[in-house]
Amino acid sequence: MISRRNLLAAAAAGAALPLAAPGVLRAQTRDLRLGLITPPGHPWNTTAQKIGEVLKEKTGGKLTMTVFHAGQLGNEGAMMQQLQTGALDLAFLQAAEVGNRVPNVAAILAPYVVRSTEACAKLVRQPIAMRMLEPLPKETGTIGLAWGITTIRVVMSAKEITGISGLNGMKLRINTTPAFRDFYSLLGAAPTPIPTPQVFDALANGQVDGLEADLDLCWNQRFDKVSKVLMRMNAVFMPMVALASGRAWQSLSSEDRALITAATKEALDIQIDNTVTDEPKLLKNFEGTEIKIIVPPEADAAPIIAEYDKIWTPKAPILPELRKIGATLG
Template sequence: MKRRTFIKATASVPFTLAAPAVLRAAGKRTLRIGVITPASHFWSECMVRVGESLNAKTSGAIETTVFPSGQLGNEPTMIQQIQAGSLDMGFLTVAEFSNRIDDMASLFAPYLVTNVDDAATLLKGPTATGMLDQYTTLGMKGLGFGLGGMRHLIALSKSATADDLAGKKFRITPFAPLRDFYDLMEVAPTPIPLPGLFDALANGQVDGADIDLELAWKLKLFDKARNLTTTNHMMFPNVAVMSGRVWASLDDSEKQLVAETVSEELDWLFAQYSAFDPKWLEDLKGTGIAVQAADEQFFGPVLDEWSGIWEPKAPSIAGLRSEAASL
């Protein structure tokens, strides 16, 4: 039987701040948090840090258990659990939520930003923060957006422009905004689970992948796909959400404590990508693969065509673009 790993966040030394009165009176509260990524991934580490901080700030009144690697199911399953209140929190991709809330596609508009620092600023800005309110339509409280880096192209062969990709198969995360982006390039978007991507490149099942630098490096995709085009064409955000039922059970002081703690640790997450994204790029270059930089011109008319599809369905695109223009 496969052993399941979970991470319990506690604090060995009580913090000096007083715990909220309701927590002291009610005894310990345990929050269960689901994450799709492995325990070593920054997203999982971020949620462990949230738990450790909550535990310290409440002198042990709040404990958390983080379930990494999709142990509680895939993201659609965890979303259902959060809606039902059987899972307290999740740290999940905005990609999955864009299949339920069209406006979440706004965060994937091509070339809103071209680096992780600007992405972090935009995700903490007024438009993105306002978008968190939309999660109430799903029975959830949106606590804040995080980040999983910028998107690039890694492939078996070199491409000078997007026209060279036509007829090829690229692994993508299966959600509508990204699927439309590749359809417009006449690329066959192919959803393959990440653990199988290396073999899919090796046996020619796919010709390349839409990927971030972290996974290109950690999954050793460079051993098979020897061409990296650093396009920075989209950011890849995730979101911390709490069950609406659980959120409603908290008093105002508890809500403030949870919200502030999540915000603090999301800042830690942004800092990790700011520090490591340049390092991963240098590591990839060090393998000897061909690396070329590309900008908006690489994609030609595809960007305007994508906007024509999604601007009517995702009204927050305008606000995000306005904020991004000032960065």
């Protein structure tokens, strides 16, 4: 049985030691397994591979990592279960999956907590972000090592719309997390869950009228080819939590835990900075297509925020504090 005290002690030990911890001669090699749902080429995948390279280099090949891309190990719920049993060592899971189990984590998905990708990058580096992960050992049997981000999410519409009101009545493919479902439902959309590989065809054949996603995914999947409008709502973003299995963590030496923790944080710091830098490039890519890009007025958001918070503040009491901090980040 893994006790909360042991998990918390293991997490603290991993977080406290520096990347340059004294090397030790490992009696045997170990290949860590990391799972994630994004496809090869996505920034999260590139980051995961970089962590593996650092671990291999720092340990002379004694500690390596295999990255399982694109949901090869199942969906995020399945990977969470694998982390809990120790069948999976590490995973990059969206805050939606973690928030389904720890509602305060879901607060970071609330609309208009921040209103730009740059502000997203600042928010996940605030002390409150790591504090939100402190209950994970007790609630999920996992340890939160660090945050990653994507660009703030946009809506791609296959029909002409001119603003937020255009979402009313739209069949909108969304991430199925309740935090997003409630937001888009308040806007009058009909949230429609469809697996990512099927979204392009669903837009093309009219099964859905649009989708919401980050810019990286939208460009990677070339949703502009089946959309007429890209609406930059500047409303929600989907960060990622780098998780370690509590069971696997206990089986690692303190030096290995320190190395993994520091390598993960350093790689995700770079990923966060690159996401901010790359956003203008992605927008320029879209500007070079036939798609129309619109930015609705910020004033349209106020009524939605009030209604949303009536639903979510009782579930996620940290939300008001998160909003106060977000308002200072630009």
